[in-house]
Amino acid sequence: MIQHADILKRNGLSVTASRTKILDLFLDTAGALAHADIEKNTDGAYDRVTVYRTLQTFVEKGIIHQIPTIDNSILYALCKQDCEEGHHHDNHVHFVCIQCVKTFCLDDVLVPEVKLPKGFKPNEASMIVSGVCIDCK
Amino acid sequence: MIQHADILKRNGLSVTASRTKILDLFLDTAGALAHADIEKNTDGAYDRVTVYRTLQTFVEKGIIHQIPTIDNSILYALCKQDCEEGHHHDNHVHFVCIQCVKTFCLDDVLVPEVKLPKGFKPNEASMIVSGVCIDCK
DNA sequence: ATATTTTTGCAATAATGTTGCAAGTTTTAA
DNA sequence: TTAAAACTTGCAACATTATTGCAAAAATAT
Numbered sequence: 001m002i003q004h005a006d007i008l009k010r011n012g013l014s015v016t017a018s019r020t021k022i023l024d025l026f027l028d029t030a031g032a033l034a035h036a037d038i039e040k041n042t043d044g045a046y047d048r049v050t051v052y053r054t055l056q057t058f059v060e061k062g063i064i065h066q067i068p069t070i071d072n073s074i075l076y077a078l079c080k081q082d083c084e085e086g087h088h089h090d091n092h093v094h095f096v097c098i099q100c101v102k103t104f105c106l107d108d109v110l111v112p113e114v115k116l117p118k119g120f121k122p123n124e125a126s127m128i129v130s131g132v133c134i135d136c137k
Numbered sequence: 138m139i140q141h142a143d144i145l146k147r148n149g150l151s152v153t154a155s156r157t158k159i160l161d162l163f164l165d166t167a168g169a170l171a172h173a174d175i176e177k178n179t180d181g182a183y184d185r186v187t188v189y190r191t192l193q194t195f196v197e198k199g200i201i202h203q204i205p206t207i208d209n210s211i212l213y214a215l216c217k218q219d220c221e222e223g224h225h226h227d228n229h230v231h232f233v234c235i236q237c238v239k240t241f242c243l244d245d246v247l248v249p250e251v252k253l254p255k256g257f258k259p260n261e262a263s264m265i266v267s268g269v270c271i272d273c274k
Numbered sequence: 275a276t277a278t279t280t281t282t283g284c285a286a287t288a289a290t291g292t293t294g295c296a297a298g299t300t301t302t303a304a
Numbered sequence: 305t306t307a308a309a310a311c312t313t314g315c316a317a318c319a320t321t322a323t324t325g326c327a328a329a330a331a332t333a334t
Binding site: 066069070072073093106112116117120121122124125126127130131132134137 | 207
């Protein structure tokens with residue numbers, strides 16, 4: 001409980017029940033979470049709007065980052081400590097298992113650089129690999 | 138007009154006004170299109186449902202492919218000819234311009250392979266690079 | 275302890291996506 | 305060329321997902 005509050009305070013956020021609980025979920029989860037997962041795991045204890053706003057706040061503060069998926073849902077996952085407010089450095093590859101449908105942050109696999117056509121200037125890059133994960137193998 | 142019908146027929150689809158028009162849009166567009174773009178550019182001529190179903194059909198037939206984005210919308214773009222029904226081979230990098238917000242298919246830039254941790258077996262990979270495009274440079 | 279600031283939940287609203295079905299269109303085949 | 309068969313469209317209804325304003329409640333600062 002103490003470390004959660006610390007993470008929140010360090011980012012200038014009030015420590016509230018919903019924020020603590022949602023942060024808890026992320027710290028307990030290996031993979032990424034969707035908004036629906038959070039509603040399910042909090043058993044409706046917090047209003048849908050509160051969950052939206054909490055996720056948005058966490059993203060803004062660099063506590064979590066977003067992962068786009070092909071089925072039009074956004075996943076959220078914890079950022080490593082080198083994320084700062086407004087500056088995400090989640091330059092690692094994400095892995096989606098086609099069997100268990102979980103999403104993993106492969107923190108040790110960095111997104112490789114690619115050579116772009118003339119005139120295109122890169123800023124950020126994200127990469128998603130799908131396949132079979134270590135648990136479903 | 139003739140080539141549009143050919144593309145549709147080749148994929149076993151009836152040639153209808155909405156399909157021809159929407160295919161038209163894709164052939165005329167350098168970047169990717171969202172559902173909303175299509176509604177805008179057809180000026181409400183076709184029902185929202187028809188647009189959804191047309192896009193879905195085109196994806197199934199391998200005429201277009203989907204690109205996930207961070208803002209929770211799906212973009213669609215033409216597949217190159219090596220896409221077949223049920224088998225997408227859009228293994229190229231997508232580029233999102235942070236100024237004009239257009240999405241480009243960089244058909245000549247292939248998604249590089251990465252070395253995954255033990256136990257993870259890759260199947261497909263997608264990569265999105267954001268930055269400044271050739272027009273906004 | 276109390277004032278100030280921030281967060282939450284409710285209600286209302288908007289945007290987005292899906293399904294069944296009757297009417298209309300396209301294709302098939304005689 | 306036309307009639308039957310097959311497929312597609314649009315409407316209506318509904319489901320899901322997301323956003324905003326505002327008053328009440330909670331957390332922080334003094």
